[in-house]
Amino acid sequence: MRRNALAFLVLLAVSSCDTCRPGQGNFALIGYWDFPAGQTFTLVTPAPGGQTVNFIARVYYPSYDGTAFDDPDNPNFAGITVAEGQHPLIVFGHGQYGLGSPTNYLGMTNLMNHLASWGYIAVSVNLDVVQGQWPSNQQGIPHRAELLLAAVDRLVQLNGDPGSIFHQKIDPTRIALIGHSRGGGGAISAVNMNQAQGSPRAIKAVATISPVDFGTQAVQAAVPHLSLYGSWDGDLSSGHGPRIWDGGVRLAPKQLVEIYGANHFHFTDNITYSNETNEITREDHHELAQGFINAWFDVHVRGNDRFEWPLYLVGEKDMRPGVNKYLQILSSDFLAVDNGSPLGTEGANNLGGTNMFSTLPLFDDRLLNSSSEHFYNQSDGLIVHWDGSADQLVLGFGNQNVSTYTWLQFRAAQRPANASNPGAPENALNQLDTFKDFRVRIKDAANNTVVVAIVNYLGGLQYPDLSGSLSATSSFQYKAIPRSFRIPLSAFAGVNLHNIKEIAFLFDRPDGAGFKSTTGAIAIDDVEFSR
Amino acid sequence: MTKTMTRIGLGLAVAIVATVAIAQVRQERSPAGPGDREGTAFRMSADTTRQAARPQPLRVDSFQVQRIAGRSDLGADGDLLITFTGQGFQLTSTAPRVLIGAGLTLESTEVNRNGTELYVLVPRNMTTRIQGARFDSVVVANPGGREDTEFARASVPATAARLLRPDPNAPAVRVVYRDGAFSREPARP
Numbered sequence: 184m185r186r187n188a189l190a191f192l193v194l195l196a197v198s199s200c201d202t203c204r205p206g207q208g209n210f211a212l213i214g215y216w217d218f219p220a221g222q223t224f225t226l227v228t229p230a231p232g233g234q235t236v237n238f239i240a241r242v243y244y245p246s247y248d249g250t251a252f253d254d255p256d257n258p259n260f261a262g263i264t265v266a267e268g269q270h271p272l273i274v275f276g277h278g279q280y281g282l283g284s285p286t287n288y289l290g291m292t293n294l295m296n297h298l299a300s301w302g303y304i305a306v307s308v309n310l311d312v313v314q315g316q317w318p319s320n321q322q323g324i325p326h327r328a329e330l331l332l333a334a335v336d337r338l339v340q341l342n343g344d345p346g347s348i349f350h351q352k353i354d355p356t357r358i359a360l361i362g363h364s365r366g367g368g369g370a371i372s373a374v375n376m377n378q379a380q381g382s383p384r385a386i387k388a389v390a391t392i393s394p395v396d397f398g399t400q401a402v403q404a405a406v407p408h409l410s411l412y413g414s415w416d417g418d419l420s421s422g423h424g425p426r427i428w429d430g431g432v433r434l435a436p437k438q439l440v441e442i443y444g445a446n447h448f449h450f451t452d453n454i455t456y457s458n459e460t461n462e463i464t465r466e467d468h469h470e471l472a473q474g475f476i477n478a479w480f481d482v483h484v485r486g487n488d489r490f491e492w493p494l495y496l497v498g499e500k501d502m503r504p505g506v507n508k509y510l511q512i513l514s515s516d517f518l519a520v521d522n523g524s525p526l527g528t529e530g531a532n533n534l535g536g537t538n539m540f541s542t543l544p545l546f547d548d549r550l551l552n553s554s555s556e557h558f559y560n561q562s563d564g565l566i567v568h569w570d571g572s573a574d575q576l577v578l579g580f581g582n583q584n585v586s587t588y589t590w591l592q593f594r595a596a597q598r599p600a601n602a603s604n605p606g607a608p609e610n611a612l613n614q615l616d617t618f619k620d621f622r623v624r625i626k627d628a629a630n631n632t633v634v635v636a637i638v639n640y641l642g643g644l645q646y647p648d649l650s651g652s653l654s655a656t657s658s659f660q661y662k663a664i665p666r667s668f669r670i671p672l673s674a675f676a677g678v679n680l681h682n683i684k685e686i687a688f689l690f691d692r693p694d695g696a697g698f699k700s701t702t703g704a705i706a707i708d709d710v711e712f713s714r
Numbered sequence: 715m716t717k718t719m720t721r722i723g724l725g726l727a728v729a730i731v732a733t734v735a736i737a738q739v740r741q742e743r744s745p746a747g748p749g750d751r752e753g754t755a756f757r758m759s760a761d762t763t764r765q766a767a768r769p770q771p772l773r774v775d776s777f778q779v780q781r782i783a784g785r786s787d788l789g790a791d792g793d794l795l796i797t798f799t800g801q802g803f804q805l806t807s808t809a810p811r812v813l814i815g816a817g818l819t820l821e822s823t824e825v826n827r828n829g830t831e832l833y834v835l836v837p838r839n840m841t842t843r844i845q846g847a848r849f850d851s852v853v854v855a856n857p858g859g860r861e862d863t864e865f866a867r868a869s870v871p872a873t874a875a876r877l878l879r880p881d882p883n884a885p886a887v888r889v890v891y892r893d894g895a896f897s898r899e900p901a902r903p
Contacts, residue, residue: 280806281769281829311894364807395807418806420859447807456806457769457865458858653859 212246213299214263216348224333226313228325236326239288239309240334242349243295245270245302265348266302271357271387271484273298273305274334276327276366276373278393278447280454287311290451291363297473303480304353308334310366322397327369328376331360335384359388359484361476363450364419367394367410371402371427378404388483390476392450396423401430401561405515408437409479411472412664413445417459417652420659422559426552430561435515436483438496440475441664442468443507443648459652467506474502497669498641509645509666511594517713518588520686521578523548523563532710536580543576544568545608551706557599557647557663564665564708566598568612569690572701577687578710582628585672586680588712591625592669598704599647599661609704617699618643620692623668625675628682633675634689637668643698644668644705665708672712686710770829771864772802774854777872779879782835783886783901788824794836795887796820796877797898802865803832804856813853814877818843827895836878844874852877 222238248263257263275295277287288309295305313326320326335358342353362370370389377384382404389402390409393416402408408431412424428439444462448454450472461468478492494500498510521532529548530538540546545568551558567576585591597619601607613619620638637643647661672680688707692700782793789795796812803810803825812820812834822835832854836844855867886901 278807281804417858417860418808423807456804456858457863458804458856458860460860650859654861657859659859 212248212251212260212263213296214244214246214248214251214260214265216242216244216262218242218337224330226326226329228329229320236312236330237309238330238333238337239312240337241289241295241307242338243292243299243305243307244349244352245299245304262348265304265352268302268352269342269354270302270304270352271359271480272335272338272353272355273303273359273361273480274331274338275305275307276310276331276360276362276369277307278364278366278451279311280448280451280456290454292452293469294361294450294473294476298477298480301477301481303359304338304349306334306338310369321368321372321399322365322395324365324368324372324395324397324399325376327362327366328372331362331366331369331373332377332384335386339384356385357484358384358386359390359480360386361390361392362394363392364447365395367391367424368397368399368427370394371408371431372399374406374408375400375403388480390479391424391428392472393419393424393447394427395419396427399427401427401432402437403432405432405434407435407479407483409475410437410439411445411450411475412439412441413447413449413461413468414441414443414648414662414664415446415460415462415650415652417650418447418456420459420650420653420657422554422659422662422664425559425662425664426561429559433513433515433517437513437515438479439511439664440471441509441511441666442471443509444651445471445506446652462651463506467503471503471506471508507645507648509664511665512592512667512669513594513709514590514592514713517709517711518583518585520580520710520712521565522709522711523551523565526550526563529565532578532580534578534580534583536578539575539577539579540567542569542571542574544570544574545704546576549706551663551708554658555603556601557661558596558706559662559664560708562708564706566704567688567707568608568704570612570702572691574690575687576690577685579685582682582684583712584681585683585712588672588714590669590671590713591623591675591686591711592667592713593707593710594665594667595644595705595707596663596665597644597646598663598706602656602660603658612702612704613646614699616646618645618697619703619705620644620695620698620700621703622689622691623670624685624687624689625678625683626685626687627679628684629679631678633677635670635674636692637670638692638698640668640670643700663706665706669713769804769865770802772800772804772854772856772866772868774798774800774868774870776800777870778881778884779877780884780887781880782888784888786888787891787896788822788833788889789835793838794841794878794880795889795898796834796836798832798834798854798870799830800832800868801830802856803829803854804865805829806857808857810854810856813855814844814847815849815852816847818847824889824891824896826897831898833889833896833898841878844878847874849874 224238245266251263313323341347341349360370388407410428446459446461448456449465449468478496519533547566551560551564598609600610620643624634777798782789824833
């Protein structure tokens with residue numbers, strides 16, 4: 184009786200509530216469907232190919248099937264009717280833990296259910312069929328990519344099969360990939376593999392959670408890439424995720440979320456790895472992954488701009504209050520002022536102008552990828568040290584019309600103390616667990632200037648986190664992972680944005696509670712105007 | 715009769731109004747953040763996940779050195795294979811390593827199905843360096859950055875000569891990958 188009443192209420196609410204429909208809201212039953220046992224897939228990699236593995240996958244999907252409540256023999260809603268409409272398709276690749284099979288691919292139900300509740304058809308593929316290191320083949324990452332793409336192909340095939348519950352229920356023009364750990368490497372590899380095949384699958388976005396970097400090429404396609412990485416990651420503690428994310432091309436938006444206190448395995452439903460610990464709860468991990476990925480796909484797969492989710496995405500609304508998280512946001516539509524390249528030209532910027540830095544104790548351009556210097560990027564950047572209130576870095580250039588851009592932005596990181604070099608200047612210039620503030624000034628051709636303080640844009644520049652998942656002396660402690668500062672150009676009212684000739688960083692802020700700003704050692708990268 | 719009809723009519727009207735009101739309330743409900751489920755009405759299947767196996771503390775009981783022969787999924791014909799036997803060998807995004815010291819680390823490894831055997835390949839280009847190193851123990855380290863848990867590391871007495879000398883009674887072997895796991899098999903004659 185209660186089941187019937189509940190089913191009635193569900194159907195009543197659904198039938199009378201447009202904003203609750205899966206395509207627009209978050210109201211649905213979640214059903215699941217398993218690929219029939221016995222399906223196989225023949226891998227192309229490693230050459231010459233021909234290795235056949237089992238194809239195992241579970242599909243999570245939205246439903247309005249009220250009869251689901253009436254069947255006591257089907258408590259998990261297996262095979263119930265798929266909700267009307269054509270739903271975007273998401274394929275997920277899990278990480279490797281223990282001997283896995285079959286639990287690993289069923290271990291991200293929290294994320295699969297969440298996305299299904301928002302109207303996606305989400306598939307989790309068993310990648311443990313290629314378990315093992317396979318050191319000569321990028322440790323099995325291309326194999327995983329093949330399986331993820333095979334899942335896309337098979338679901339699209341079912342979409343055209345009148346005998347399938349997914350017949351005409353999938354939108355094959357809106358496809359996304361997600362991967363965690365090894366599955367993350369697989370998802371990145373799948374994006375590139377799809378491109379190499381001529382992009383037969385309409386992959387609109389990819390999201391990765393602490394992906395591996397076993398020599399896999401970073402994203403090379405115009406596919407928006409969101410990546411999440413926990414500062415307490417005790418498994419891929421050597422910074423694979425930030426590195427492979429940073430190495431991707433900028434043909435589409437890309438964003439990295441560094442979550443302080445998050446580890447590697449708490450994003451899963453229930454894996455706890457003994458060799459790492461966590462500062463934030465598993466629920467924190469889940470909600471942050473669910474929220475960022477859902478919002479990323481809503482914007483980049485569905486093309487929506489709703490519910491203020493884009494504001495959550497860029498940190499202007501808080502996805503999970505109480506958890507420190509820092510975002511790198513890179514647009515594909517930008518005017519580079521100085522990105523550190525080419526190396527050895529720190530005196531010049533990308534606009535052909537001159538950089539003035541004579542007051543600074545150190546200004547240099549470097550490839551920011553050396554873990555011994557606490558850097559985990561793949562790109563060049565600028566090292567900036569200051570020790571006096573008159574210190575400044577001035578990027579001069581010929582007049583630029585930036586009036587059509589939205590932001591002046593850059594990314595920056597504090598340099599943590601260098602334990603292996605007690606005399607390193609950054610040891611004295613920065614102070615543990617304090618923020619930096621400094622100011623940014625732009626000047627127009629008529630010498631009008633406006634100055635803003637970075638502290639007003641989502642706070643100052645944080646000190647890298649101490650990971651509880653690593654030994655105190657680990658060389659991977661205190662990763663200098665940058666965060667972005669995006670200052671709206673509207674904040675510079677008073678200068679003529681049609682004729683900008685200079686950007687200056689002024690290191691003239693006083694120390695204060697929680698701030699050590701009078702001296703500093705930071706890396707700055709990708710100073711640019713963006714949309 | 716008329717009264718009854720009126721009551722039914724009124725009842726229906728109230729029900730309709732109530733339904734519309736519910737719909738209005740739901741329509742006005744502003745969706746929470748994209749990661750937030752609070753207040754949502756969706757129903758998901760009961761728990762379909764399975765509990766991950768609890769890891770066991772890392773322990774090494776013994777090790778055996780064998781020569782690889784024939785087609786192997788780890789190493790090649792003529793390579794040396796060290797098999798550590800014990801419990802708690804853990805596979806994550808990476809695999810256990812063997813730390814020899816002086817910067818020498820054996821990283822080409824695989825784990826058997828239940829984590830009781832660790833297969834370690836000795837690359838040919840490392841044998842000379844191992845021979846030249848002085849040590850009396852090696853450390854088997856599970857993946858991860860911590861060194862202070864019972865799951866992380868185990869020290870094993872071993873010298874260079876011992877690591878590089880195949881056990882006289884141990885047959886040649888190959889490592890095979892089958893049904894989602896690695897195992898050792900005697901080399902085919």
